[in-house]
Amino acid sequence: MKLRILLVSLLSTLGYAFPSSTAVDKASRSPGKSVDLGIPQLFSEDTTAKVWRVALNLLNDLPDKYPEKVPDTGANAGHYALEDVSYWTSGFFPGSVYDLLERAVRFPSHFPANNIDRQEIHDQLLDLAGKWADPLHKQALRTDTHDLGFVIMPALRKDWELNGNQKSLDTIVTAAHSLATRFDPRVNAIRSWDSFENKIMNITDKETNFLIIVDSMCNMDLLFYAGHQTSNQTLIDIATTHSHTVLRDIVRENYSTFHCCNINPQTNELKWKGTAQGYKDWSTWARGQAWAILGFTQTYSWTKDPVFLDAAKGVSDYYIKRLNEAKHSHPYFPLWDFDAPTVDGQLPPRDTSSATAAATGLLKLHQILKGDSPYLKAAVKIISQTIDLSYPGDPASLSMSDGKITVTPPEAKWDALFMNATENNNEFAMTMSNNTGIVYADYYFLEFGNALLEMGFV
Template sequence: MTLPYAFTNSSDEDNGGADSSPPTSATPSEADSPDTSYVPILLTPELFAENITAKVLRTAQTALKALPDFFPEYVLQDPGCDGRYTLREADFWTCGFFSGTLYTILERAVRFPQSLQLPPEINALQFHEQLLILCRAWAEPLYAMDQRTDTHDIGFIIMPALQMDWELFGNRGSLDSIVRAARSLATRYVPSARAIRSWDLLKKKDIEILDQEHNMIVIIDSMCNLDLMYYASHHMQEPALAEMATAHAETLLRSHLRPEKVVLSDKSKVSYTGPWYSTCHVANINPKTGTLKRRLTAQGYAHESNWARGQAWGILGYAQTYLATKDQRFLHASCGLAEYFLQRLETSPACVTSGRHVPLWDFDAPIDDKNNIIRDSSAGVIAANGMLILSQVLAGSGQGLLASRFREAALVIVQDTISFALAPEKAKLACASNGHIRAEDSTPGSTFEGLLKYGTANNNEQARKRYANHGLVYGDYYLAQFGNRLMKMGLV
């Protein structure tokens, strides 16, 4: 089936906002054609530079003593800060991302060794051996988490490192852990609501939801944990896991996606013209019926606003869910979320001059200080990964124009993110006389352990912990993943 798209700016293309039903198939506005255009890769070499490898290696070495109790989460970027990762307790939802970033660099060493740009004094095989030892050390504490039933984020915890370990080395222990984690996540599935409970409770300064009998909290981030269930289901031939994941994705089409007006403002651009969507962050669902009780936010600006990272989780999560199911509703959902995300980037306030494709932390939040505009670089790179998946899917089904649309958009987002948010404090690799490879500041005393700056974990004014303008471990992970996706697609 061909998805709808158009070149034209026409008021009768406004088919969003009037219907709150979930995405369905749509009739194309015109026949699609193969993608015969050459799309230049504009990304700077920084995406694959020695700096990326050196920073990840250095954190892996210097923070190793914190295992198994603590993992990197964020890097403060305010003047006077030391540029080191702030570590978070191991049961926090972000604990799997640094291990995943380390394995992403290892995947480059195994599959794309030419991409590492190692200095001549570094022996590639020695580097691989030392990196593998570090990867295993950082993965080891994650195995103990696969039976946790207290979190829906077990996919984020387990998959980034252990999926790579299984696929690169055939480590059956990693696959077994993935399967156990998927079964653990399945215990949070509520059949009557056809959804997986995200949080057991919600406690903010302005709102508390504590009663699970009459409330079920589901967040848009949960879409990116479904890949764990599909992966385990397909490997172990346990269809029930996939069925739960699909039911959850179906429920969120109704509970989280908000129809938005389709605006085709640029006659020269191809755009997806099916329904466009924003997403809420949190939905409170009746656990007995699955009906929506209330939409709200925990990390965005306001309950009705468009929190950028939530939109990005939706783009990526529904793209991954389409890959697992081939259900067109999920493809349409991801395309509609992606197109609205791009429209919000392209219509950023005039005061957003540089880095216009680095998202505001919330697209609807007021800008109080034009000299300190709060962004979320992690939202951009998460969305860009989702758009690359969309481009592959659409190209594979002969829809080259839309494929090119989302591929080019993803590249522009990451290019702008590198130009605007890549930390200028660089690191480089060095080799001791005993062959031990280490990393050090390129400029002595100029340290920032994260790859990207201008991330925002949670800027909601009612949050119990409010923090913005910093490096974020998952921003770094998805930036590195984007580079690997490009190499797998043969684009670099």
């Protein structure tokens, strides 16, 4: 077995996309067994230093601006374009910094430090994480967005759990109550978007339109968490009810997913099912399917309702089925939409954010099933093949200078951990964006690594 694992490591170094099925199958049977999964980038100094470098270099943009995506063309190619703190992605980069802090505190053997004093690592990383998290607290009072889970939970949940910061827990609870104001009992759901506009649609009237998107499943974690922290059954019931509505109206019979649906709240009539970011209304947008994997897995972990376990397994099996059916190279690195066509021999764009979010959800589902599942093996294949095509060769390392931890080199060729994300490639979108780095692809990659550590697989 040792010889097999060493061989797998060698093959991975040489660029082979598939990690050892023997090693992964062993881990599947023995959830606590540490194995070499053949993904050295998960815990490399490069990975740590790249996130640390962005956190240092963009401090002056706080409290208003946060990293969102890295374009591959234009004057700012290779460097983060920033969005306002109110944008739905603002919580992911602080969450990435807290993922590093969690590794430093809980899993120090997987936090490469180049002989830097561990206390210095903890203290400086804690300070850095706090600076990135602090502006998020003011977002908790917003009632104009369903994305408070994405904004609040990645950083502030870890701040509460790692550091016992009562302010962060209070903010989580406040945000949950803000999100709950968007629940409409006539529809049995939380309103996702107040409006939607592209080149062929313009939905603005909230009296006759109620938009729900599959992404919303991942924001239910905020309600469940705050509900259980404060014994508030109303928050728990709202999240559960919303999840049932998404399952009914957005998940198809074969467990593929629509991106959006629109309901008339006055009559509860279903007016439209379709997509804003995928290929066609009838197609399956890959990141939407990943949101469903992660969201229904989280919902089952809170409710233990077998309906949600069946949903989590169904959407996961569909995702894996489509990967297995792909005929192109690296089939486990998903296209941005499973039904997007190849045109003149050119593959459609892929999407690292779908890959890392789906892999994280599959890993959590594998844990729920106590190792009796195919989902760990699939998750590792997804991450491995995504790295093979999308992890840039841009080495970085940590060092000490004048009492401060710094990153060498101080500037990057490519700010994000990954390339080849697709934000929106729909033909009718007001703005199309593909082949970028994207902040949430990196966040879920770090989450995937931390989940492996938590489960004892590495």
